Amino acid sequence: MKANGFLFAVVVVAASPALSIASGFPVFQITSNPAGQMDAAIWGDLVVWEDYRDAGPAIYGKHLSTGPEFPISTSAAHEGDPAVSGSVVVWRDSRSSWPNIYGKNLAGGSDFPIATSSLYTEKPDISGDTVVWADQRNANWDIYGKDLSSGQEFQIWGPTDPWGYKDQRYPAISGNLVVWVDYRNQISGGPPNADIYGKDISTGSEFAVCTAASYQKAPDISGNIVVWHDYRNGNYDIYAKDLSSGEEFQVTTNEASQYNPAISGSIVVWGDERNGGLDIYGKDIFSGAEFLIASNAGRPDISGNTVVWQDNRNGNLDIYGAYIPEPATLSLLAIGGLALIRRKK
Ligand SMILES: [Ca+2]
Numbered sequence: 001m002k003a004n005g006f007l008f009a010v011v012v013v014a015a016s017p018a019l020s021i022a023s024g025f026p027v028f029q030i031t032s033n034p035a036g037q038m039d040a041a042i043w044g045d046l047v048v049w050e051d052y053r054d055a056g057p058a059i060y061g062k063h064l065s066t067g068p069e070f071p072i073s074t075s076a077a078h079e080g081d082p083a084v085s086g087s088v089v090v091w092r093d094s095r096s097s098w099p100n101i102y103g104k105n106l107a108g109g110s111d112f113p114i115a116t117s118s119l120y121t122e123k124p125d126i127s128g129d130t131v132v133w134a135d136q137r138n139a140n141w142d143i144y145g146k147d148l149s150s151g152q153e154f155q156i157w158g159p160t161d162p163w164g165y166k167d168q169r170y171p172a173i174s175g176n177l178v179v180w181v182d183y184r185n186q187i188s189g190g191p192p193n194a195d196i197y198g199k200d201i202s203t204g205s206e207f208a209v210c211t212a213a214s215y216q217k218a219p220d221i222s223g224n225i226v227v228w229h230d231y232r233n234g235n236y237d238i239y240a241k242d243l244s245s246g247e248e249f250q251v252t253t254n255e256a257s258q259y260n261p262a263i264s265g266s267i268v269v270w271g272d273e274r275n276g277g278l279d280i281y282g283k284d285i286f287s288g289a290e291f292l293i294a295s296n297a298g299r300p301d302i303s304g305n306t307v308v309w310q311d312n313r314n315g316n317l318d319i320y321g322a323y324i325p326e327p328a329t330l331s332l333l334a335i336g337g338l339a340l341i342r343r344k345k
Pocket residue numbers: 140141142143157158159163164165166167168
């Protein structure tokens with residue numbers, strides 16, 4: 001069903017670029033503190049973010065269904081870049097001088113260290129019990145992981161792998177599939193190049209996701225679908241690949257920049273400069289419906305049909321959210337929009 005739906009979506013996208021909904025959706029405010037709240041991540045109804053209300057940037061969170069906001073980690077050091085899966089929140093933490101990876105299970109217990117490399121670590125992501133991050137312990141960037149249930153740390157791509165001595169960064173994980181930005185094909189003195197590679201950590205098999213010319217960066221993954229931003233056209237667009245079929249397709253074609261995508265199920269969201277400033281757009285890759293979510297906003301994340309982002313409408317950064325209508329409703333809205341366009345001719 002998924003493969004069929006996906007092929008259908010590709011046909012619709014290719015044939016009907018006019019499918020768009022420009023009105024946006026009703027949004028709701030998640031934080032109101034006058035300090036800055038940014039870099040939100042969401043899993044289910046749990047939203048977490050980096051928060052500047054305390055002396056040192058901290059991690060706060062909120063259950064959308066119950067509220068209110070609550071502190072998660074508030075050491076005097078800098079905590080940032082959170083990710084969440086289930087009740088476990090992970091983040092980058094500078095309490096022991098170098099930025100390390102810490103976590104907390106909101107179901108009980110206090111902060112615990114996950115990675116304490118003696119050099120930089122960054123960009124944690126989590127799916128179930130598995131945490132992944134980028135790690136400079138080998139004097140270049142590699143990808144490491146840890147099974148929180150066993151406490152076992154493992155190398156996902158590192159110095160003993162082909163091209164492991166070059167940089168691998170910005171991992172994302174969904175189930176057993178880890179994807180990352182890989183500089184193995186960057187030729188010294190050659191044109192800028194970064195690619196997306198991945199690994200199934202249950203089988204150990206590695207695979208290329210995209211090795212097109214120029215930059216492919218900022219991957220995210222949901223199920224078998226990987227999204228990233230891509231500079232092959234001379235401006236940033238969002239691309240995607242279905243790892244089960246091997247089919248790659250272009251999500252955005254607008255000549256302005258679209259970047260930093262996040263995906264959940266069939267919904268992709270991203271930052272978009274087509275209107276001059278930075279807005280958040282989304283697309284249901286099954287129906288092909290593309291829609292404006294919020295203006296003057298950035299860094300979206302999505303779980304199910306709930307999108308969250310950082311928003312400067314109050315003169316300081318707050319976290320806002322919106323619920324994306326069901327794909328069937330989106331399709332009807334998009335078809336209605338297309339009918340209106342046709343009537344004007
Ligand atoms: Ca490396």
